[in-house]
Amino acid sequence: MELKEMFQRYYENSLIHKAAGTCDYERSKMNRILKLLNELSLYDSGQIDKNVLNRIISALKLKCSNKTINKLVLILKQSFRFNEIDFEYLQQFSKLREGKRRFNIIEHDELKAIMNHVVKLDSSIGNNLLYQVMVMLMLETGIRANELINIEIKNIDIERHCILLTTTKTKKERFIFFTSLSEYFITLMLNHGPVRKQLLFNSLKCREALACDLKYLIDKLKKELDISMLHAHMFRHTFATLSYNNGMDIFILKELLGHENIATTQIYTHITQNKLQAAYSKTFGSINQGIDTESLGITKQN
Known part of the structure; x- marks a missing residue:
């Protein structure tokens, strides 16, 4: 063939x-x-x-x-x-050995800079309002790029601050939730500008928004704010890491992210543990500095 x-x-x-x-x-x-x-x-x-x-x-x-x-x-x-x-x-061909999977997240200062920049945009100019809604939803929900651009207006519940996603990676419907800040921009978007028929993001130059439009937005943010690394999935990793670090139950996080397997969600617990250990080692490494541990037969650890 x-x-x-x-x-x-x-x-x-x-x-x-x-x-x-x-x-x-x-x-x-x-x-x-x-x-x-x-x-x-x-x-x-x-x-x-x-x-x-x-x-x-x-x-x-x-x-x-x-x-x-x-x-x-x-x-x-x-x-x-x-x-x-x-x-x-x-x-029967065996997979080649891969390096450890790395997840990059948006650092705290960069996250604040992105939010302040987006909120201060003039919503009446060009596609600013559309970009504001996109960024806020990525930050607040951890939504995947393809799920974001396929949000249907009929599935948005403003009063309950939730959205039903019907186009998902796993083909299973799920709910995501947003804050009053996203509510403000979504409401503004629905009440102003061109009439939207089905999709929330279908008014970009009189057409539906595409993944390349989202990439353009993120590249623009990256350049304007002088951020060294930024891509759509980093918003998802950041949402997951912050949620877990702030005490969210891992099984609830699994449902919000739309993971089929809890092992995928547990990757974010490993990130946290690595950071905890690094912080611990840095703190007690400095405290123990200068102490003669070799005479006790203790080998220094990095």
Whole structure:
């Protein structure tokens, strides 16, 4: 079977069973691996054997991290399996070792700067009001980018300060909640400007907002506030970390974030524990500095 046809059939099946964001993600990975295969003069699934697969991995290592390679190989595996193409070596191929997963959060000072900047924007100018609602909801709910741009007006309950999300990564509906600050901007948005039909964010230059519009907004914030690192998912990580640090039950946090597995939510507890240990070591390291511990046979720890 031609590789292009193989990927296309898998993608068409994904469109039926998976969320739009997941399909877009898989499509980008398919295009990337297909481009590499074509560069290696590989156009048919029958051309790929054990030696060829190892050659593909070697070529990818020159351009990608092990984490990215694992994702690309996974798409290849799933496409072969879906099309019932037998390739035992590929299906048994072990993941390459990845570095520890890092979660970056927005630091306290940067978070304050973002909030102050957004609140002070003139809501009557351009798309400022739309940006204000987007940023406040990301900060207050930990919502995913694709879930944000697909919020339906009919699912917003202003009085109860909640929104029902129907387009989610897991395809399971869930509620998110917001404060009176977000309520102010959402109400302003619904009562002013162009008439909105279905989606809350459907008035950006007379069209629906897209993920690239959200990226543009965040890049703009990053530049204006001179923040070294900022992307949409950092708002989600920050929301989760702050919620847990302030005593939110981890099972409640799991539901708010829309995680299928509690283990995913527990990643944020590990971040907190690492920070606690680092703070502890810094404090007691300075207290013990200058004390002759070697005579006691105690080895200093960093």
